[in-house]
Amino acid sequence: xxxxxxxxxxxxxxxxxxxxxxxxxxxxxxxxxxxxxxxxxxxxxxxxxxxxxxxxxxxxxxxxxxxxxxxxxxxxxxxxxxxxxxxxxxxxxxxxxxxxxxxxxxxxxxxxxxxxxxxxxxxxxxxxxxxxxxxxxxxxxxxxxxxxxxxxxxxxxxxxxxxxxxxxxxxxxxxxxxxxxxxxxxxxxxxxxxxxxxxxxxxxxxxxxxxxxxxxxxxxxxxxxxx
Numbered sequence: 671x672x673x674x675x676x677x678x679x680x681x682x683x684x685x686x687x688x689x690x691x692x693x694x695x696x697x698x699x700x701x702x703x704x705x706x707x708x709x710x711x712x713x714x715x716x717x718x719x720x721x722x723x724x725x726x727x728x729x730x731x732x733x734x735x736x737x738x739x740x741x742x743x744x745x746x747x748x749x750x751x752x753x754x755x756x757x758x759x760x761x762x763x764x765x766x767x768x769x770x771x772x773x774x775x776x777x778x779x780x781x782x783x784x785x786x787x788x789x790x791x792x793x794x795x796x797x798x799x800x801x802x803x804x805x806x807x808x809x810x811x812x813x814x815x816x817x818x819x820x821x822x823x824x825x826x827x828x829x830x831x832x833x834x835x836x837x838x839x840x841x842x843x844x845x846x847x848x849x850x851x852x853x854x855x856x857x858x859x860x861x862x863x864x865x866x867x868x869x870x871x872x873x874x875x876x877x878x879x880x881x882x883x884x885x886x887x888x889x890x891x892x893x894x895x896x897x
Contacts, residue, residue, distance in 0.1 A: 712738040713745060717759040718794035726801035731755070753805065753812045760798045761819040763789055769827040775835040779885050782827055783865060787876035790869045800870060824862070828854045860888065 716737035720729045731752060735745045749755035767785055772778050789795055806813040832854065835841040844850035864884065868874050 709738070709740055709744065710748065711762075713740060713748065713755070714759045714762050717755055718763070718792075718798060721756065721759075721797040721801060722794040725797060726756075726805060729756075753809065754815065756798055756802060757812070757815050757819050760795065760802065761823070763792075763795055764820060764824055767824065767827060769830040769834070771834045774838070775831065775840050776885055776889060778831045778834060779861075779888065780881050782831070783861060783876070783881050783884065784878070786862070787865050787869060787881075790865065790876075796870060799866070821858075825854055825858045828858045828861075832857075857888075 713734060716734045717729070720733055720737060724733070729752065731745055731749075732742055734755070735742045738745070745755075749758065764786075766789070767782060769778060769782055772781060790799070802812070802816060806816055832841065832844075832850075836843055865876060868876060868880075
C-alpha cells in the first residue's frame with residue numbers, strides 16, 4: 671500500500687534558536703455541513719409518529735432522534751425544545767393546504783375545508799393538536815409559537831380566497847384594511863374552530879354533504895328571528 675503521508679515541501683533553513691517562532695497560518699474552517707431537508711423531514715415525521723403512539727408525556731427527544739436515524743445533537747441543533755419540535759411537525763402538515771382558484775368562492779372554501787378535515791383525521795395530527803392545546807393553555811410562549819407557525823400561515827389561505835373572490839366580482843373590494851383583517855380572522859376562526867370541534871371534540875365525520883351545508887351557512891345569512 672502506498673504511504674499516505676506526503677513528503678514535506680522544501681523550506682528555508684530553520685531559524686536559529688534565538689529567533690522568534692514563525693507564526694502558523696490560521697486554520698480556515700468551513701461553515702459546517704449544510705442542513706439536510708431529508709433529515710428535517712425524517713425528524714418531523716418521527717415526531718408525529720411518536721406523538722400518535724406515546725402522547726405528549728411519553729415523547730422524548732431521544733426517541734425522536736432514534737426513530738429519525740439522526741444524532742441527538744443534530745436534533746437539538748435544529749429544535750432546542752420539544753414544544754418547538756411538535757409545533758413545527760404540525761405546521762409542516764398544514765403547509766400542504768392550498769387555496770386554489772377553482773372558479774367560485776364556494777368551490778374554494780369546500781376544497782380547503784375537505785383537505786383540512788382530511789389532515790385532521792390522521793392519528794398523529796389529532797394527538798399533536800390535542801397535546802398542543804393542552805400545553806399551550808399554560809405556556810404563553812408555546813401559544814405564541816402556535817400562532818406564528820400554524821395560525822398565521824393558514825390565515826393567508828383566507829386572504830387568498832378573499833382576493834380571488836374579489837377579482838371574480840363575487841365580493842366587493844376591501845375599503846378598510848383594519849376591518850378586512852378582522853373579518854379574515856373571524857372567517858378563519860369559524861372554519862378552523864368548527865372543523866376541529868366536529869372531528870376532535872364531537873368525533874363526528876366531515877362528509878361532502880356536511881361541507882356543502884357548512885359552506886352554505888358560512889356564505890349566507892344565519893337563520894334567526896330577523897330572517
